[in-house]
Amino acid sequence: xxxxxxxxxYMLLLLAQLLLGNYFTFTPYLMLSILPVMVLCxxxxxxxxxAMLIAFATGLLVDLLSEGVLGLNALAxxxxxxxxxxxxxxxxxxxxxxxxxxxxxxxxxxxxxxLALFIVQAVFTLIYxxxxxxSVRPFWFNATRFGLSLAAGFILSLLAVPALAPDxxx
Amino acid sequence: MKRRAWLxxxxxxxxxxxxEIASLHILSRNADLQxxxxxxxxxxxxxxxxxxxQSVAEYFSLRSKNRQLAQxxxxxxxxxxxxxxxxxxxxxxxxEVHAGRGFEFVPAEVVKISRKKQHNYLxxxxxxxxxxxxxxxxxxxxGVVGIVDAVSAHxxxxxxxxxxxxxxxxxxxKEGAVGPLIWDGRHSNKxxxxxxxxxYKFSPGDTVYTSxxxxxxxxxxxxxxxxxxxxxNGATNEIEVTLFQDFKTIRYxxxxxxxxxxxxxxxxx
Numbered sequence: 001x002x003x004x005x006x007x008x009x010y011m012l013l014l015l016a017q018l019l020l021g022n023y024f025t026f027t028p029y030l031m032l033s034i035l036p037v038m039v040l041c042x043x044x045x046x047x048x049x050x051a052m053l054i055a056f057a058t059g060l061l062v063d064l065l066s067e068g069v070l071g072l073n074a075l076a077x078x079x080x081x082x083x084x085x086x087x088x089x090x091x092x093x094x095x096x097x098x099x100x101x102x103x104x105x106x107x108x109x110x111x112x113x114x115l116a117l118f119i120v121q122a123v124f125t126l127i128y129x130x131x132x133x134x135s136v137r138p139f140w141f142n143a144t145r146f147g148l149s150l151a152a153g154f155i156l157s158l159l160a161v162p163a164l165a166p167d168x169x170x
Numbered sequence: 171m172k173r174r175a176w177l178x179x180x181x182x183x184x185x186x187x188x189x190e191i192a193s194l195h196i197l198s199r200n201a202d203l204q205x206x207x208x209x210x211x212x213x214x215x216x217x218x219x220x221x222x223x224q225s226v227a228e229y230f231s232l233r234s235k236n237r238q239l240a241q242x243x244x245x246x247x248x249x250x251x252x253x254x255x256x257x258x259x260x261x262x263x264x265x266e267v268h269a270g271r272g273f274e275f276v277p278a279e280v281v282k283i284s285r286k287k288q289h290n291y292l293x294x295x296x297x298x299x300x301x302x303x304x305x306x307x308x309x310x311x312x313g314v315v316g317i318v319d320a321v322s323a324h325x326x327x328x329x330x331x332x333x334x335x336x337x338x339x340x341x342x343x344k345e346g347a348v349g350p351l352i353w354d355g356r357h358s359n360k361x362x363x364x365x366x367x368x369x370y371k372f373s374p375g376d377t378v379y380t381s382x383x384x385x386x387x388x389x390x391x392x393x394x395x396x397x398x399x400x401x402x403n404g405a406t407n408e409i410e411v412t413l414f415q416d417f418k419t420i421r422y423x424x425x426x427x428x429x430x431x432x433x434x435x436x437x438x439x
Contacts, residue, residue: 048182056189060196071197078193082186131197131207 009163021066031149036124037157039080041164048085055081076127080120091116104165125150210320217293217325273388276301276425290330292316297324306427307386312415313393341381342372348381359416366407378411385428
């Protein structure tokens, strides 16, 4: 996938996230986010620091343009970018970095992609729910919100993977 | 040249920490709930850090401290004995002493104190495992020192009376007018008693006490003495108060908590 194509898809999914955040708020127990998969799929050549800066800017932009607390998405998304390389190395192996190649569901297997996605989605949701609750919400509320949001976000993100990380093999 | 493999990881970690701090800063400035949450977390960390360094320093001064505490204990026991004797002679052995009734007292030591800011604070070496609760008062024999804001297991963070945000309900004499007492913002032992109606007479040297109108401090704790006064807008007096407690010398304090605090707060809703 060419760089310009990726960033076009990235911007479109960012728009989709804004729509999700502003119009798809069904219950306080559910927070829908596809931001973790967007950060996970940032091309490897961007590097860890670059990914963190992009994640920070993306988080702030979403906070600014949706009905949230400014800083909350940025706080939860930066750790995803920081853990992105270790997660990719753990799940897909170090060869991707050696070849400077991005993963895709066809090339790496849907199981591995789902595992990597689950890890980053869990990290993001955990921090988001924890910080949003600010220690004033009861544990059961946070736990329910975490479980539902993780499940819904994971399914949505799986749907976004083919657009962000298409198979480029000829 | 040998490649520094750790450098990219260190840069990545540094950027990560910076961005997270920036996010927390933005979050705390835009949401009240998160601001309190972040402040409590930060205060807890500060308490733990300063408590640890203080523990090392204390280890080397235990002998002299024990001697000092033993001396203080001896003097207190002596005073208690004399007071009991006086009560006995007056035939009022069973009279209940009202000062401080309804409050729990926990002794604590100041492990860190700031005095150079407009929003000063104290960190005490006692936490919730020692019975300290939030919204407790911090006092010394010389008066009021602060209010506990956040509590960790072994440390407490308190806003100092030397803080622009803190005011204490104080009374002129034991039966005089009540007004807010606030730090003058400059001296370690000066405060200002405001909103005292003009019809109340007072003289330089009169004592100022806690009023007991707040839930945090017991009544009748001597705070300081009256100094110069000036009339504000022709309506009230603003009185300079020289505090008994000089904040430069604070070390041992007592934390007081109103046993009925939660109940009264709920009733007040």
